[in-house]
Amino acid sequence: MPKVKVPRKSTMVDMTAMTDVAFLLLTFFMLATKFKPDEPIIVDTPSSVSEIVLPEQDVMIISVDANGRVFFGIDGQYNREGLISKMSALKGVAFSEEEKKQFSLVDQFGMPFNQLKQYLTLSADQRTNFNKTSAGIPIDSLNNELGDWIWQARLTNNNIRVAIKGDMDTQYPVVKRIIKVVQEKNVNRFNFITSMEADPRKTGSE
Amino acid sequence: MADIEGGGGGGHKKGGKPRGKKMSTRVDFTPMVDLGFLLITFFMLTTSMSKPKTMEINMPVKPDKPPTEEEQTKFPKDRAVTLILGPKGNIFYYEGLPDNLSFQTTNFGKDGIRKYLLQRNKAIHDKCTSLRKEFQEGKINEEEYKKGIKEAKSDKTGPLILIKPSDQSIYKNMIDILDEMQICDIGVFAVVELNDIEKQAVEAASPTQP
Numbered sequence: 001m002p003k004v005k006v007p008r009k010s011t012m013v014d015m016t017a018m019t020d021v022a023f024l025l026l027t028f029f030m031l032a033t034k035f036k037p038d039e040p041i042i043v044d045t046p047s048s049v050s051e052i053v054l055p056e057q058d059v060m061i062i063s064v065d066a067n068g069r070v071f072f073g074i075d076g077q078y079n080r081e082g083l084i085s086k087m088s089a090l091k092g093v094a095f096s097e098e099e100k101k102q103f104s105l106v107d108q109f110g111m112p113f114n115q116l117k118q119y120l121t122l123s124a125d126q127r128t129n130f131n132k133t134s135a136g137i138p139i140d141s142l143n144n145e146l147g148d149w150i151w152q153a154r155l156t157n158n159n160i161r162v163a164i165k166g167d168m169d170t171q172y173p174v175v176k177r178i179i180k181v182v183q184e185k186n187v188n189r190f191n192f193i194t195s196m197e198a199d200p201r202k203t204g205s206e
Numbered sequence: 207m208a209d210i211e212g213g214g215g216g217g218h219k220k221g222g223k224p225r226g227k228k229m230s231t232r233v234d235f236t237p238m239v240d241l242g243f244l245l246i247t248f249f250m251l252t253t254s255m256s257k258p259k260t261m262e263i264n265m266p267v268k269p270d271k272p273p274t275e276e277e278q279t280k281f282p283k284d285r286a287v288t289l290i291l292g293p294k295g296n297i298f299y300y301e302g303l304p305d306n307l308s309f310q311t312t313n314f315g316k317d318g319i320r321k322y323l324l325q326r327n328k329a330i331h332d333k334c335t336s337l338r339k340e341f342q343e344g345k346i347n348e349e350e351y352k353k354g355i356k357e358a359k360s361d362k363t364g365p366l367i368l369i370k371p372s373d374q375s376i377y378k379n380m381i382d383i384l385d386e387m388q389i390c391d392i393g394v395f396a397v398v399e400l401n402d403i404e405k406q407a408v409e410a411a412s413p414t415q416p
Contacts, residue, residue: 015235022242029246033253046378048385064377168378172291172371175380194381200389201338 069136
């Protein structure tokens, strides 16, 4: 250290600690999170105090947006491949291996079965556009495709659980119909996906 | 590290006379930290934590068709409370059977349905609250806590809630009422269909539907 008194104060700060913290946080986020899947529809789930966590595997998600359009999603590529094979057998429509592969990469879809093949040929941008105006999966009693998907999914994987993800503003009759369809397919235990809310019992603010 | 000690030493800038090839090797790392924080922000916003934020309600639904009128009369009348979810978040409720069409209106606010349910379910709710406190203080373990809650909720004097969402209600209303069931520690509740009298009453009570 020079003994000469420096007239000007040093304004440089040792940033070592700051850099360490920054990179630690960065590493944490890179490892502990995964990118939010590009959802075809926007669903704002209502909140609830329930703290049960949705299982990651073997779960089928039936999403309904505010307009009542129904989308169906199932996790696991092996599940999806099995599902599409069964559905193609059921509907008598042949799917090539390539198309099945394409299907197994699709997270969530919502269109009548006859539009599915065409959807698989679209590019990512075209798919996003398609999904904006898609009619969703038919649930009316004349053409209960949702029931078919649920049943075939259960045949593909016995342990699969049903989760319903509804938008806050979805009209109740649609939800009622979906619950009825699910019950018709012999599923009596299912879950509603909600976002988190503070439990007034635990915070003591009743 | 905003600077690395080079040959220059600390802080003097008195280089008036050119002193040969003594170059300062001070590197300012501030931009690197900025970049680091930018990347953190990016990841914070575009990713989601894999598990914690997803919640669900487990709702076991009755497998058979809803009870017929005869079966409904077998329900202990003094325990039955019916909550009809109307439009715009209104709740119409009455106790016992729908003999008369008089029911009270409330909403989802703090002074609304929760107040009524807590009052109606006071005995069970108090038991559950004390159990929860004991569990949080560590006096009882998880197994005893769960068993205690289950026993408290199966108390035969508690209210029996029938939730009847009308066609004018929205999904959020149903989730909120199921939430209230959990918050107020209601032991027995079921989601059932409205009967005709109730449907008419809801229509009559909500004339300004678009």
